[in-house]
Each structure stands twice: as C-alpha cells, then as structure tokens.
Amino acid sequence: MATQKLYAGAKLRELRARLGLTQRIFADKLGVSLPYLNQMENNHRPVSAAVVLALAQEFGLDVTELTVGEGERLVSDMREALADPVFAKSAPPLADLRLAASNAPALARAFLDLHRAYRQSHERLASLDEALGRDDAGLRASPWEEVRDFFHYCDNYVDAIDRAAEHFITAAGAGKDVLITAAEALRKRGVDVQFSDNGPLRHFDGSARRLELSARAAAPTQRFQMLYQVALQTQNELLEATLDLARFTTPEARDIAKIGLANYFAGAALMPYRAFLDAAQKTRHDLERLADIFGASIEQVAHRLSTLQRPGAKGIPFFFVRVDQAGTITKRHSATRLQFARFGGACPLWNAHRAFETPGHFLRQLAETPDGVRYLCLSRDVSKPGGAFLAPVRRYAISLGCEITHAASLVYSDGLDLKGRFEPIGISCRICERKDCHQRSVPPLERRLRVDPDTRGLLPYDIAD
Incomplete structure (x- = not known):
C-alpha cells in the first residue's frame, strides 16, 4: 500500500x-x-x-x-452539511473539501456557520408561530452548539485548565483523598460543605457560603461535583480568561462554556494528567481498574481518556461518544480520523446501540469505516438512577475506540482476531458510500441511483459506481 x-x-x-x-x-x-x-x-x-x-x-x-486535527474535523463537518438535500445537485467532491479544509480553514468554518444559519431559518419557518413570537430570532448558532464546537475544535483539551487541576491535586500531597482535599480548599474560602438526603445533586448558596451535595449520589459523583465547585471558587480568573479568548457570541454560550470548563477542571483534578496517563498505560487502559484507582465512574474514565492530548505527552488518540436510547449523540469527541455526525444519530451497525441489551457488560467490536480505517470499539451501558423508588432512571451507552494500530495497548484486544473480519460502520447514511448496507435509510449524497420497478434487492434502488 x-x-x-x-x-x-x-x-x-x-x-x-x-x-x-x-x-x-x-x-x-x-x-x-x-x-x-x-x-x-x-x-x-x-x-x-x-x-x-x-x-x-x-x-x-x-x-x-x-496529521490529525482541525482539518479532519472540518472535512467531516462539511460533508455532513453538504448532505443537506439543498446541495444535492451541486455538492463538491471530497478532494475539494480536503483542499478547502487545509488551504482555507476560515472559509470552511464560514461555510459551516452559513449552513447552520440556513438550517435554523428553515426550522423556524417550519414553526412560524414561535419565530414570530421571538424578538431575538436572528440567525446564529444556538449557545449549546457554539460551546460544543468550541470543545470540538480545541481537541477537547484545554491546557491551562488541565495543568491548573493537576497542580491543585499534586500540591495537596500524594495519597490524600480527593474529597478531603476539595473540602479543605472550599473551607479556606469560607464555604461549608453539607450532605442532604432530599436536595438536588448539587446546590451552592452564595449568601450563606454553603455547598449542599446529595448524600444519595455515588461517591465518584460527589467527588466530581465538589471539584466543580472548587473550580468556580479557586480558578475563576483562569476560567474567565479562557472564556475571553474563546469570544463566544452570546452571554448564554459563555455561561454554558463556563460550566463546561469547570467540569473539565473537575475531571482533570479527579484524574490528574501525568498520573492518569501512567496508570492508563500500566493497566492497558482497563476502564474498571482505572475507575477503582482514581475513585471515578466508568464514564468519567472513558471521557478522560479522550482528553489526553497534551503536546509532548499524548496518550492514545481515542474517540468517545455517549448516545441515548433513541440513538441520539449527547456527547462526542474524536482525536481519531473518525468524526461523528453533528446532528442526529449514529450508524445503527455500531455496537453502542447493542450495549442497552447487555447491561453491565463491555461489548467489543472490530469495525471498519468506508475510508478503510479499522478501529477497536468498546461500548457499555451507563445507568444513572434517581436515588429513590419510582424516581426516573437515565440510561445511556458510552463508546470508546481507537485505530487498530493501537489495539495491543488495550486489554480489550486480548483474545480478538485483529486480522479477522471487521464489521462495516459509517457516520451518516448521506455521506456513507457503502452500496450494499442493509441498514441504509437514505441514499448517499455523492452517488447516482438506478431504480428498477421490476427488481427489489436490499434497497428499493441501486447505487451506481
């Protein structure tokens, strides 16, 4: 090759x-x-x-x-935007998209902003009553989308905050319980920490200088929520400086991003970079062992593995996603060449959807994308109980994966035939080029169709070469 x-x-x-x-x-x-x-x-x-x-x-x-970075993300995002039926007769070839992403990334981002504005305009026209009733119906990204794209394009790694979190924990001394360290840091700033059986997951009363945490929450959740409050109390200047550099267009986006950055600090403090990277390599990325070592949840560990992109000390490039039972992606990040759809659900052939069928178990999958890149994928369901009888239970599936060249560094590759059969998966049907997929929902954007009323195969049409 x-x-x-x-x-x-x-x-x-x-x-x-x-x-x-x-x-x-x-x-x-x-x-x-x-x-x-x-x-x-x-x-x-x-x-x-x-x-x-x-x-x-x-x-x-x-x-x-x-090799991997903004260019791959821009190409993936442009292909998804061009899957819109409005471009059906004028979509440029993949080679042109790659040239635009590498030679004119600012133009590519402007195109994505324009398409997003078009989509929002179309959706508002479809619900005219809502559009006419709003004073701020300008065409702009929603705050949630703007923050999602911020983390997407910074490779889900924020160096200054990551290092600040690592320094916070290491300064407390080796072996000290994270919960005690966080509580002491809050007490130094006059914040009293209490646990409640009936309150929300976390509530901070600024006037009373009191932080209440749910006593029913799991220990990893309590640690994470306390560290989140530590971030707001001890790192506010750093968070605000980072937000200034990001230049969000609305106050709402800035507020959401501040929560995201404080959550980032919490995860990085719970699992400090160098210690976590070293443990990940020694355990061959065994999520359960890492969760036990750092007092974290499986989801927190999987998410943290996807952020190990510090220059000069990078971990394995992973993708990490979380999907709900409807197949909608609620969290996504990829340091690999595999980029997930910005809108809608994921490929139904992907093993994340089967994780709901086997609760409490890891599912392994050897998968190949249409571009010929092969991956080891790991999926598991995650349940978040409400803490009381009849309280609603939130259920998700998380998936973590890497290119097959890194598989030997994962304990989950043991016993798999890495040269055997790889299941075909894609990103979105409109940009997937597979001709014989039995789960295809809509035709691919860049192929012509042949329709024969006298013959029916897997699909009611044939995809031309």
Whole structure:
C-alpha cells in the first residue's frame, strides 16, 4: 500500500506565525529553500520526512499534530452539511473539501456557520408561530452548539485548565483523598460543605457560603461535583480568561462554556494528567481498574481518556461518544480520523446501540469505516438512577475506540482476531458510500441511483459506481 502524502500547509503557517519568523528564516531552520517552503505552506508539495524531523528537532513539535486535527474535523463537518438535500445537485467532491479544509480553514468554518444559519431559518419557518413570537430570532448558532464546537475544535483539551487541576491535586500531597482535599480548599474560602438526603445533586448558596451535595449520589459523583465547585471558587480568573479568548457570541454560550470548563477542571483534578496517563498505560487502559484507582465512574474514565492530548505527552488518540436510547449523540469527541455526525444519530451497525441489551457488560467490536480505517470499539451501558423508588432512571451507552494500530495497548484486544473480519460502520447514511448496507435509510449524497420497478434487492434502488 502506498504511503499517504502529508499536506499540512495551514499547520506550517500557524507555527511560523506563532514563532514570529519570516519565511526565509523558517526555511533556513528547516534546511529547505524558500520556494520549497512556500510550496509546502500552500499545499503544492507534501511535507517531506526531512522537514518533519527538522520540525521535531528544531522546534520540539509533536508531529502527530500535523496529521490529525482541525482539518479532519472540518472535512467531516462539511460533508455532513453538504448532505443537506439543498446541495444535492451541486455538492463538491471530497478532494475539494480536503483542499478547502487545509488551504482555507476560515472559509470552511464560514461555510459551516452559513449552513447552520440556513438550517435554523428553515426550522423556524417550519414553526412560524414561535419565530414570530421571538424578538431575538436572528440567525446564529444556538449557545449549546457554539460551546460544543468550541470543545470540538480545541481537541477537547484545554491546557491551562488541565495543568491548573493537576497542580491543585499534586500540591495537596500524594495519597490524600480527593474529597478531603476539595473540602479543605472550599473551607479556606469560607464555604461549608453539607450532605442532604432530599436536595438536588448539587446546590451552592452564595449568601450563606454553603455547598449542599446529595448524600444519595455515588461517591465518584460527589467527588466530581465538589471539584466543580472548587473550580468556580479557586480558578475563576483562569476560567474567565479562557472564556475571553474563546469570544463566544452570546452571554448564554459563555455561561454554558463556563460550566463546561469547570467540569473539565473537575475531571482533570479527579484524574490528574501525568498520573492518569501512567496508570492508563500500566493497566492497558482497563476502564474498571482505572475507575477503582482514581475513585471515578466508568464514564468519567472513558471521557478522560479522550482528553489526553497534551503536546509532548499524548496518550492514545481515542474517540468517545455517549448516545441515548433513541440513538441520539449527547456527547462526542474524536482525536481519531473518525468524526461523528453533528446532528442526529449514529450508524445503527455500531455496537453502542447493542450495549442497552447487555447491561453491565463491555461489548467489543472490530469495525471498519468506508475510508478503510479499522478501529477497536468498546461500548457499555451507563445507568444513572434517581436515588429513590419510582424516581426516573437515565440510561445511556458510552463508546470508546481507537485505530487498530493501537489495539495491543488495550486489554480489550486480548483474545480478538485483529486480522479477522471487521464489521462495516459509517457516520451518516448521506455521506456513507457503502452500496450494499442493509441498514441504509437514505441514499448517499455523492452517488447516482438506478431504480428498477421490476427488481427489489436490499434497497428499493441501486447505487451506481
């Protein structure tokens, strides 16, 4: 198989701008001519192995940043947007999308913003009464979508907050219980911590300086919620500075993002980066053992594994998603080439949907996407009881996965035939190119159809080559 050429012009320009170097000085440091650098920065030539080596030696660049990142996400998001029927006769080929993502990422993001505005306009027209009754019916991303995209495009890793959380825990001393450390930090700021049998999961009374936590919540949840409050009390300036840099367009988006950043701090403090990465490698990413070591839940561990993207100390690139019983994705992040649909549900062939059938058990799946990339996928149901008889139980399925090249580093690969059969999965039917999928719901965007009224196969139509 031929080696795929590496085009990373946008990354090279970004690095040079960050260093404040001219093209000539940058070219000299990389050991290439000025015209050659100019061609690489404009994606007219691929980045050579010698340049990759020079980037690592001269500037300490983690070369994995050149291969997986914003470009893959932009291509996936544009393909999903172009699956809209409005583009049925004018959708550009995949090669053009990749060029746009690598050469003109700002234009690609502007296109996504425009399509999102179109979708919202269409949805508002479909519910005219609501649209006419609103004073703020401008076309903009919902606050929830804006925050989701913020974490999506920062690779689900926020360095300053991650390091602050790690410092908070390590400064308390090795072996000290996280719950005690958090409670002491809050007491130093005049916050009294109490546990209640009848209250909500967490309630903070600012005037009384009192934090109430549910005594019925599981211990990992209590630790996480207390650390969330620690973030708001001890790291407020850092959270606000991060929000300033993000430049959210609405106060609502900023408020939601602040909750997200405080949650990020809580997860990073419960599972500090270096200790967690070391334990993950030693246990071969055994989620149950990691949950026991750090006093966390299975979902918290899986989510944390997907954030191990610190430059110079990266963990395995994982994807992490959470789906509800209707198949709707409620959390998603991918540091792999597999990018999940921004809207709607996930591929029905994916084993996450079967996790509800076997509660309390991990399901393993060897899967292959239409682009030929193979993955080891791990899924399990997660139940969140209400804590009382007749209280509603929330049920989700979580899934964690990595490319098959990393499978040996996971305990879940033991006993699997990694050279055997891989189940075909996709992202969204409209951008999935498989012709013979028995679960296809709508035709693919980029293929013509042949309809024969006298013949019926798996589908009521044939997909042309």
